[in-house]
Amino acid sequence: xxxxxxxxxxxxxxxxxxxxxxxxxxxxxxxxxxxxxxxxxxxxxxxxxxxxxxxxxxxxxxxxxxxxxxxxxxxxxxxxxxxxxxxxxxxxxxxxxxxxxxxxxxxxxxxxx
Amino acid sequence: xxxxxxxxxxxxxxxxxxxxxxxxxxxxxxxxxxxxxxxxxxxxxxxxxxxxxxxxxxxxxxxxxxxxxxxxxxxxxxxxxxxxxxxxxxxxxxxxxxxxxxxxxxxxxxxxxx
Numbered sequence: 294x295x296x297x298x299x300x301x302x303x304x305x306x307x308x309x310x311x312x313x314x315x316x317x318x319x320x321x322x323x324x325x326x327x328x329x330x331x332x333x334x335x336x337x338x339x340x341x342x343x344x345x346x347x348x349x350x351x352x353x354x355x356x357x358x359x360x361x362x363x364x365x366x367x368x369x370x371x372x373x374x375x376x377x378x379x380x381x382x383x384x385x386x387x388x389x390x391x392x393x394x395x396x397x398x399x400x401x402x403x404x405x406x
Numbered sequence: 407x408x409x410x411x412x413x414x415x416x417x418x419x420x421x422x423x424x425x426x427x428x429x430x431x432x433x434x435x436x437x438x439x440x441x442x443x444x445x446x447x448x449x450x451x452x453x454x455x456x457x458x459x460x461x462x463x464x465x466x467x468x469x470x471x472x473x474x475x476x477x478x479x480x481x482x483x484x485x486x487x488x489x490x491x492x493x494x495x496x497x498x499x500x501x502x503x504x505x506x507x508x509x510x511x512x513x514x515x516x517x518x519x520x
Contacts, residue, residue: 336514337449338511393454395451396441
């Protein structure tokens with residue numbers, strides 16, 4: 294089945310700096326890639342997503358890029374703020390597996406004041 | 407309001423005592439899924455369902471059962487809970503699997519098996 298890897302597992306940045314989290318996937322048929330943010334003790338919530346027919350998508354301070362050839366996609370957060378501190382999960386969905394979602398293991402981002 | 411509702415939110419139970427965690431969504435979603443989350447291990451899928459009467463194993467199905475008799479409900483059943491099933495459980499739903507459809511998560515159910 295689909296396998297999603299995510300790096301780094303933990304990331305600390307200074308407030309105002311940028312943060313980048315990268316995910317790789319194994320199934321070339323994967324066609325949808327969402328990113329979720331989970332604050333401590335809360336449920337994961339969608340922050341941005343991208344489909345396989347698009348290379349980049351941006352929403353204010355966050356952006357996602359997709360490289361289908363290399364089978365990886367990345368989350369970029371600019372001008373980080375303390376409220377960006379959370380665990381971030383990437384996911385991939387492939388029609389080869391009934392469009393089931395497979396999540397990466399998560400990245401704990403800490404934004405230091 | 408669109409939502410995924412799980413019950414109970416918190417439960418302490420004893421080894422071997424059957425329990426059911428209910429999950430209900432009011433969005434007429436076809437896809438529903440259960441995940442468990444343990445420290446440092448992210449979200450691991452237990453079972454998922456693409457539609458009524460269609461269920462499939464995820465990565466960690468051992469010790470769990472599910473059923474999907476109607477579209478809105480997807481209960482998770484622990485026939486004989488053991489301490490290694492102590493975890494935070496999330497139910498999730500989506501209009502249909504993948505295809506650019508957002509997954510909505512329930513608030514989570516904290517389960518402790520002693």
